[in-house]
Amino acid sequence: MTVSIEEQIDAKNFYDSAVLFCKKAESLSNAVCLNPSDLILLIMQIYTIAMHLPNTEPSTWQADEIPTSPDISFGNRDCYWEIYDPFVLEEPVCGSLSDDLRSIFVDLSKGIILYEQGHIADALWEWRFDFRNHWSFHAVDAIRVLNSIAMEEGDNERI
Numbered sequence: 001m002t003v004s005i006e007e008q009i010d011a012k013n014f015y016d017s018a019v020l021f022c023k024k025a026e027s028l029s030n031a032v033c034l035n036p037s038d039l040i041l042l043i044m045q046i047y048t049i050a051m052h053l054p055n056t057e058p059s060t061w062q063a064d065e066i067p068t069s070p071d072i073s074f075g076n077r078d079c080y081w082e083i084y085d086p087f088v089l090e091e092p093v094c095g096s097l098s099d100d101l102r103s104i105f106v107d108l109s110k111g112i113i114l115y116e117q118g119h120i121a122d123a124l125w126e127w128r129f130d131f132r133n134h135w136s137f138h139a140v141d142a143i144r145v146l147n148s149i150a151m152e153e154g155d156n157e158r159i
Contacts, residue, residue, distance in 0.1 A: 067109030
């Protein structure tokens with residue numbers, strides 16, 4: 001499938017940000033503390049770029065590997081309350097910051113694998129589809145929770 005120069009540039013920019021996010025997520029599994037504001041900025045960066053990903057047509061190609069998510073835990077800062085539909089009055093449910101970050105990681109990793117195998121159009125399609133249908137919701141929830149931690153504890157708080 002032919003990919004335009006502009007789409008190649010979009011793919012490279014998103015790939016670089018996605019790889020950076022995934023590396024940060026993997027470092028969290030190794031008990032490396034991270035300032036919540038740093039993680040907010042990184043999520044906002046990939047979210048912003050994802051909003052402008054081009055709409056490409058996928059081929060029948062699928063990644064050979066299935067990404068596994070890192071083991072991330074935030075202890076007593078992991079669970080939070082949320083509602084799924086902001087336009088419907090409903091009982092809040094428990095969300096998980098670590099689940100949000102793992103979901104983003106897996107969705108980004110699928111496109112990273114395709115990109116690294118040279119399937120640029122498929123990577124773009126995967127990233128855009130997963131963003132619009134799945135990980136954008138996790139990103140917004142994670143930003144909200146991380147913002148609460150940063151504002152409550154200050155930017156010096158490490159998670």
